Amino acid sequence: MELFLADLTLEDIAKQTGVSRSTVSRVVNNHPNVRDDVRKRVLEVIQITGYQPNAAARTLASQRSWTLGFVLPLSVSFFFTDPFFSHLTKGIIQACNQHNYTLALFLADTKEDEKQIIARISRKGLLDGVLVQAGHHGDQQIVGALIDADMPQVIIGRPFRSDNVNYVDTDNFSGSHNAVTHLIQLGHKRIGTVTGPLESTVGLDRKAGYIKALSECGYKVEDALIVEGDFTETGGYSAMKNMLPAKPDAVFVASDTMTIGAIRAAREAELNVPDDIAFVSFDDEAIAKISDVQLTTIRQPVEQLGITALELLIDVIKNGTNPPRHIIMDTELVIRDSCGAKQFSPQLTFSENKLT
Amino acid sequence: MELFLADLTLEDIAKQTGVSRSTVSRVVNNHPNVRDDVRKRVLEVIQITGYQPNAAARTLASQRSWTLGFVLPLSVSFFFTDPFFSHLTKGIIQACNQHNYTLALFLADTKEDEKQIIARISRKGLLDGVLVQAGHHGDQQIVGALIDADMPQVIIGRPFRSDNVNYVDTDNFSGSHNAVTHLIQLGHKRIGTVTGPLESTVGLDRKAGYIKALSECGYKVEDALIVEGDFTETGGYSAMKNMLPAKPDAVFVASDTMTIGAIRAAREAELNVPDDIAFVSFDDEAIAKISDVQLTTIRQPVEQLGITALELLIDVIKNGTNPPRHIIMDTELVIRDSCGAKQFSPQLTFSENKLT
DNA sequence: TTAGGTATTGAGAGCGCTCCCAAAAGAATG
DNA sequence: CATTCTTTTGGGAGCGCTCTCAATACCTAA
Structure with a gap:
C-alpha cells in the first residue's frame, strides 16, 4: 500500500531518507557507487511511497524520452x-x-x-x-x-x-517469384496477376517477381493478365472481374485479402477454385486458413x-x-487448397492441412 | 527552407527577434496581448528557422503532455x-x-x-x-x-x-436480444449460443440477452445449447463441435470471427447453412461480408x-x-444470408445483398 | 600513524519551457 | 499636462530531473 498519494519528487525521497537528491537519483537509475545499506534504505522508501520519477523532467534533463x-x-x-x-x-x-x-x-x-x-x-x-x-x-x-x-x-x-x-x-521479389514458379510447375499456362498499387514498392516488387518467373520459363507476359489492385477485398474483386475476359487458368494475387475478392469474382463467373482457376497469394494472414478454400500463399514473417x-x-x-x-x-510458400497442388501431388501437403 | 538545422530554443528566437523569451512564448501559444507587428515579426522568424518548442520542457513546465x-x-x-x-x-x-x-x-x-x-x-x-x-x-x-x-x-x-x-x-444486451429474437421470429425452435469468454462482461451481457430473448418467448434455456467460446475462429469451431450433438437449428454466435469457425464445424457435420442451421452473429466486421455465406450480424459502431x-x-x-x-x-441488426431470413421474407433484404 | 588511493556523497548548474508579477509603454480622461 | 487606466513587455522563479565536479569518507599499505 502506498502511504503518499500526493506527487512525490526526488527531493522528497531524499528528505525522507536523509540523503541527497543525487544519491536517490543514483539508486533510481541503478548506478553503481552507492553504499549497499544506503541503497537498501532508499529503495525501501521508494517502495513504501510508490515514488515514480517524472517522465517529462527526466526527458528534459537527459534528452532521452524512451x-x-x-x-x-x-x-x-x-x-x-x-x-x-x-x-x-x-x-x-x-x-x-x-x-x-x-x-x-x-x-x-x-x-x-x-x-x-x-x-x-x-x-x-x-x-x-x-x-x-x-x-x-x-x-x-x-x-x-x-x-x-x-x-x-x-x-x-x-x-x-x-x-x-x-x-x-x-523479400517481395523472391516471394512472388516462388509463387508464380509454383503455378508454372503445376502446369498452368495462362497465369495472371492482381498486383498491389503500382505507386508502391511492394506492388512493384511483387509484380517484378511475377514477370521474372514467367520470363525465366519462356512464358510471354501479357498485359491483359496483369491488373492493378489496391490490397482491399473489393479491389481484388474488381481486378479479377477485369482479368476474367483474358481467360487466366491461374492467378497470383498480391495479397490474401485481395484473393478473397478475386475468388468471389471467379465464382460469380461460374469458375471452380482450384479446378477451373488456381490461386496463389501473398501474406498468410488468418483469412488464408479460415477461408472456405484455404489459400496457398507466400508467408511473410510480419x-x-x-x-x-x-x-x-x-x-x-x-x-x-x-x-x-x-x-x-x-518468405515461405505455404501450400493449401487454392492452387490445386494437392490434387496432383499429395506428397506436397502439410500435416496441418487435410483434403476435404 | 530552414536556415538552422541546429536545435533552437525560445531564447534563440527571442534574440533573433529582439524581444523577450516571454513574448515569443506568448506568440507560440497564441496568447492575446501581443502587439500585432511584434507577433508578425516573431512568427516570421519561427517560420524561417523552423522552430518547434521542445515537448519535454513544455510538459514539465505546464504539467500537460498532450x-x-x-x-x-x-x-x-x-x-x-x-x-x-x-x-x-x-x-x-x-x-x-x-x-x-x-x-x-x-x-x-x-x-x-x-x-x-x-x-x-x-x-x-x-x-x-x-x-x-x-x-x-x-x-x-x-x-x-x-x-x-x-x-x-x-x-x-x-x-x-x-x-x-x-x-x-x-449495448451488448439489447444487441444479442435482438439477434435471438430475430431467430425466434424466423421460426427456429432449438436456438443455441456460442458465448464470449464468461469472465468478461461482453461475454456475460451477450449471453444475458440471449437468455432474456428465449425466456420472453417461453422457450426453455438448455445448458447443452450454451457453449463458451473465446472470440477466436478456432474457439468458435470447437464450441460448435461441442454443441452439435444437442441438435440446434439456429445459433447466435457472439462474434463474427467465431461464426466463421462455427460454420466450418457445421459444414464438417454435413449441415447446410442456412438451410439446416442458421447463424446470427455479432460485430459486423469485414469478414461478415466477404465470407462465402454472408453473415447476418449485429453491427456495433466500433x-x-x-x-x-x-x-x-x-x-x-x-x-x-x-x-x-x-x-x-x-447496435443494429444487419440481415444477410447466414440466418436464412431472405428465403422466407424477401422484403427484409437489403439492397447491398442479393440472393445467390 | 600517515600518505595515497578509491569509493561514496552532495552541491550546483543546467535542460527549455510556462506563468506570475511588476515594470514600461500607450491611451484615455479631466 | 498630469493622472489614471489599460495594454504590452521582460524578469525571474520554478517544473523535477541528470550529470559533472569537488568534497568527504573510507580503505589500504608503508
Missing part, C-alpha cells in the same frame, strides 16, 4: 484495418516492451493530419526515434522531414529512395518484421546511421 | 489482431488527431509486461489520461492503479465494478466507440470524474 514513434502515412490509411498492420504493430510493441520503450502511434487520415503529424514527430523531446511505414511515392516527405530534423528512423517497406536510410522489408525494425531502430539511436542498414526477410 | 494512452491488458492480448481493435484504434487516433493529442499504445503480452505497463502509465509527466480496454476480471488491477495514481481514465467495455469510473460500451471514448476522456481531463459517466452505444 518513446518511439510508429508512423502510418496517408498512403496506408485506408487499409490500416488489414490484419497486416495488427501483426506488425504487435511485433513492434512486443519489442518495445522488451526494451522498455513506450510506443506512440501516428495515423494520418487526411492530408491535413499528415502535415500535423510531420510537425509533431520532428519536434524534440517527444520521440527518440521513429518507425515509418513507407514504400509509397507520397511518403518521401515524411522521410525527408525526419532526416532534416535529425531524427533516427527506420523505414518499414523498401522506400523509393533508399540511399542513406535504414529499412526493413520482406511480426518478426516489426521486431526486427524496432531493434534496428534502437541500434540506430545508439550507433547512428553509418552505414545505413537494409534488412530483407525471407 | 499525450493519451490506450491500454490493452493481458486479457485481450491474444485476440489483439481481431479487426475489432484496428477499428477501435482507428477511431481513437482519428479523435486524437482532431484534438491534437498524441496516442501511446500499450499492449501487455505477458503478466510481466502488464506490471511494467501499470508502472509506466501511472507515472506523471507521460500521459494526461488513459483509455483502458477492460471488461475482464483480470483488468481490475490496472483500473485500480490508475485511480490510485489519480490518472484520468475512461474504460472501454463495461467493467465489473463500474462505480466511480467512466466507461463507454456497446470506430465511433473509440471516438466517443476519447472525447469523453478529454472531457474527464478537463472537468474531472464527477459524476462518473457511462455511455452505451446502440
